[in-house]
């Protein structure tokens with residue numbers, strides 16, 4: 001299979017290096033807006049070449065993997081699915097816009113393109129997916145992050161919160177997943193994934209806590225419904241090259257790629 005990876009940062013790099021070792025992957029196309037990044041990564045790989053225009057290469061590509069930004073996801077998703085090419089999205093927050101999401105999902109169906117959204121940095125999505133076929137009363141996500149992973153976030157700056165100076169765990173945000181994804185576009189993609197699987201962006205509750213005593217990005221997913229109750233806690237190690245991103249997110253993208261390439265669906 002031939003894959004295109006859009007975004008050669010923390011996740012894109014780990015994924016490309018892992019894909020380079022997969023027998024099923026014959027060619028890896030790499031793209032990044034930042035000059036030199038895709039070239040540098042390609043120079044370390046056996047199967048990779050750099051592409052300037054992702055759209056032009058779609059004729060040769062079986063799967064596009066977006067690991068860049070919400071803007072990138074919004075830009076490439078419609079083009080990729082309209083060509084009938086499958087796409088995996090990491091910047092899931094891009095799907096918070098209902099009109100955009102519905103149009104892209106409809107187009108994908110029409111054009112027989114698959115949309116893959118890995119579980120990313122959160123665990124418990126398997127149980128949520130299963131339980132969502134029945135009635136769900138409540139879905140709540142409580143995310144605790146170190147201040148370093150929240151510094152520079154517009155919402156934090158706008159509300160005059162100096163996360164670096166916090167001395168105790170502090171609730172920065174409490175509200176719907178829709179508001180959370182918009183306020184923290186690079187930090188809370190998991191809220192979007194959970195919303196899409198469960199009760200939607202407006203009914204999913206999100207709390208974001210900055211904790212100066214932690215080094216992990218943790219997510220507690222609480223679900224209550226017809227099936228019973230579930231609490232799933234994930235303590236993520238941040239990626240050394242990007243503290244905003246949990247290492248598990250890159251692992252989940254690689255694991256999704258393996259399942260797609262091998263057509264083996266265990267625990268789906």
Ligand SMILES: NC(=O)c1ccc[n+]([C@@H]2O[C@H](COP(=O)([O-])OP(=O)(O)OC[C@H]3O[C@@H](n4cnc5c(N)ncnc54)[C@H](O)[C@@H]3O)[C@@H](O)[C@H]2O)c1
Nearest residue numbers: 007009010011032033067068069072090091120121245249
């Ligand atoms: N689903 C999840 O659970 C989850 C978890 C962590 C991160 N993410 C998201 O995944 C994405 C990638 O994360 P990361 O840690 O690798 O980020 P990163 O900042 O380390 O890397 C992103 C790369 O994408 C490039 N880029 C940005 N816009 C681009 C565009 N339009 N076209 C091509 N390249 C572009 C940047 O130059 C950068 O090199 C982010 O949007 C992040 O929020 C999702």
